[in-house]
Amino acid sequence: MNDDIDPQAFAELQQQAGADFVIELIETFADEGPQMLAALQAAMAEGDATGRRRAAHSIKSNAHTFGATRLAELARAIELSTEAPDAAALQALQDELPRALQALRTRAGAQA
Amino acid sequence: MSGFQRFGSVEIHPDRRELRMDGKTLTPGSRAMDVLLLLVQHRDRLVTKDELLERVWPGLVVEENNLQVHVSALRKLLGSQAIATVPGLGYRFALEPSTGPAEPAPARPADEAPAEGHHVLVADDNKVNRLLLARSLELMGHRVSTAENGRQALERVRAGGFDLLLLDLEMPELDGFALLETLHADPELRELPVIITSSVEGVGPVARCIELGADDFLHKPVNPTLLKARVAASLERRRARQEQRALVARLRAQLPATPARAAAAAPAAEAPRRTTATVLALRLPDLAAADDAAASLELLDACRTLLHDAVNSHGGQLVGEPGDGLVAVFGHRATQADAGPMEAVRTALEMLEMLDMLNAERGALGQPAARCAIGLAAGEVLVGPSGARWVCIGEPVQRAGTLQTLAEAAGRAANGEHTVLLDEAVHAAVAGRVACEAVKPGSVAVPKGGVHALRS
Numbered sequence: 001m002n003d004d005i006d007p008q009a010f011a012e013l014q015q016q017a018g019a020d021f022v023i024e025l026i027e028t029f030a031d032e033g034p035q036m037l038a039a040l041q042a043a044m045a046e047g048d049a050t051g052r053r054r055a056a057h058s059i060k061s062n063a064h065t066f067g068a069t070r071l072a073e074l075a076r077a078i079e080l081s082t083e084a085p086d087a088a089a090l091q092a093l094q095d096e097l098p099r100a101l102q103a104l105r106t107r108a109g110a111q112a
Numbered sequence: 113m114s115g116f117q118r119f120g121s122v123e124i125h126p127d128r129r130e131l132r133m134d135g136k137t138l139t140p141g142s143r144a145m146d147v148l149l150l151l152v153q154h155r156d157r158l159v160t161k162d163e164l165l166e167r168v169w170p171g172l173v174v175e176e177n178n179l180q181v182h183v184s185a186l187r188k189l190l191g192s193q194a195i196a197t198v199p200g201l202g203y204r205f206a207l208e209p210s211t212g213p214a215e216p217a218p219a220r221p222a223d224e225a226p227a228e229g230h231h232v233l234v235a236d237d238n239k240v241n242r243l244l245l246a247r248s249l250e251l252m253g254h255r256v257s258t259a260e261n262g263r264q265a266l267e268r269v270r271a272g273g274f275d276l277l278l279l280d281l282e283m284p285e286l287d288g289f290a291l292l293e294t295l296h297a298d299p300e301l302r303e304l305p306v307i308i309t310s311s312v313e314g315v316g317p318v319a320r321c322i323e324l325g326a327d328d329f330l331h332k333p334v335n336p337t338l339l340k341a342r343v344a345a346s347l348e349r350r351r352a353r354q355e356q357r358a359l360v361a362r363l364r365a366q367l368p369a370t371p372a373r374a375a376a377a378a379p380a381a382e383a384p385r386r387t388t389a390t391v392l393a394l395r396l397p398d399l400a401a402a403d404d405a406a407a408s409l410e411l412l413d414a415c416r417t418l419l420h421d422a423v424n425s426h427g428g429q430l431v432g433e434p435g436d437g438l439v440a441v442f443g444h445r446a447t448q449a450d451a452g453p454m455e456a457v458r459t460a461l462e463m464l465e466m467l468d469m470l471n472a473e474r475g476a477l478g479q480p481a482a483r484c485a486i487g488l489a490a491g492e493v494l495v496g497p498s499g500a501r502w503v504c505i506g507e508p509v510q511r512a513g514t515l516q517t518l519a520e521a522a523g524r525a526a527n528g529e530h531t532v533l534l535d536e537a538v539h540a541a542v543a544g545r546v547a548c549e550a551v552k553p554g555s556v557a558v559p560k561g562g563v564h565a566l567r568s
Contacts (some may be wrong), residue, residue, distance in 0.1 A: 013333075014345060015336075016244075017251075052361060054282055057311065061333075062238065062330050065241065
């Protein structure tokens with residue numbers, strides 16, 4: 001399965017919390033993720049570096065939890081960027097979030 | 113549930129961790145209770161010291177003296193015959209079980225759940241993190257509450273009832289650093305162990321958190337094995353601190369109350385002053401000559417904690433700690449001007465009582481006792497803080513030192529007993545309130561003004 005999800009991290013999460021609980025956790029992320037993206041977008045539009053770092057940090061943190069490696073890398077780049085990131089970086093993250101969520105649901109469904 | 117087990121007048125309920133004697137509930141500290149339950153569980157055999165240390169303090173390196181103090185506390189509660197010592201090896205619960213039915217135990221209130229796990233607060237603004245940490249902790253058997261930001265976490269901590277805080281750093285309203293600072297500055301809250309959980313990068317934030325009083329730091333995503341180990345370690349440290357305080361409080365409760373304890377509890381800002389005060393000079397003279405150097409230093413370390421506590425609890429101030437000795441001053445604060453001699457004497461008696469508890473255990477294990485020689489002298493001194501420590505100078509300091517040396521000689525002459533010698537000024541202030549006897553000419557070289565020995 002080539003979906004930018006770290007299989008070991010995802011398996012460990014299921015082992016830690018239980019496969020059913022991970023499904024709930026993915027749906028929580030599906031609810032929260034778009035709000036985090038909206039906060040990130042607003043912070044970038046206002047030139048609010050602190051808000052931008054905090055929102056990107058949250059997405060990175062959750063992405064790491066699920067083993068969503070590409071999503072985590074994109075969020076980390078925005079979080080740690082010393083200058084205001086360009087629109088392409090934000091767009092890449094916006095595109096990756098639903099892909100990652102779908103991949104996580106597929107894995108959770110396949111392995112639950 | 114197995115109910116109360118009876119051993120004569122002693123009744124023990126292992127599941128509820130309850131202990132009664134002659135129908136009265138006794139409340140040993142939780143560590144002492146652990147020791148007791150283990151001994152009762154294996155009462156058909158010797159329980160080795162190593163087994164007790166390993167089972168009661170899992171994963172920790174603990175001095176054997178700690179175990180001895182707990183056994184000693186249990187013997188004080190239940191009678192010395194309750195726990196037999198097998199010298200050099202371990203202990204055995206020595207009371208015989210009673211055959212008659214146990215009297216029914218008082219029922220536990222319906223709303224009081226049996227103690228299981230600990231109550232942990234998880235503070236994280238990220239819902240996924242919050243849910244996952246809460247779930248992981250619940251699976252470990254803990255009760256979990258959550259907070260969505262630092263301010264909410266502070267309100268909940270202030271409301272009380274938590275054993276541990278898991279704290280995220282990046283949070284709105286009040287971030288993790290600010291919350292840590294607030295907790296650390298509050299004497300009521302700083303005892304709560306805090307583990308930081310964060311995905312911040314670099315060692316700077318980790319170091320800052322530790323400086324601000326955090327117990328530990330876990331990087332997100334949190335590894336469940338590390339989480340379990342560090343939560344257990346933090347709770348263990350908290351329990352050890354609480355147990356130590358409870359033991360000292362219990363020992364102190366057995367001694368007469370003194371007005372100086374209130375003064376000691378609320379130290380005011382101090383300025384150097386010239387005043388009449390009482391100086392206590394102590395030495396544990398046998399340690400330096402003992403064959404087993406490592407055991408001597410270990411014992412010295414154990415004694416120091418007890419001795420410091422005795423000084424502090426009577427409003428005294430430590431002003432020197434040369435090698436195996438200690439010098440403290442009493443009555444140096446304006447509010448306790450006349451209390452110095454009596455508080456110094458009470459401190460000496462408390463020190464002897466605590467040392468005797470340690471010695472009883474050491475004697476049972478075939479180890480030599482720690483003998484104590486104390487000199488007490490009163491007069492005008494110059495006393496006050498000097499940098500990070502306190503100093504006390506003046507003739508009474510030398511006189512107390514001389515009396516302490518004489519006490520060593522007198523103790524040796526009296527088959528190694530603790531000896532406390534008082535100068536005339538201290539004796540005049542405490543005469544009639546404590547038992548003293550004039551030291552006979554010839555037994556020690558008596559300085560001018562006479563010397564009195566305290567009878568404990």
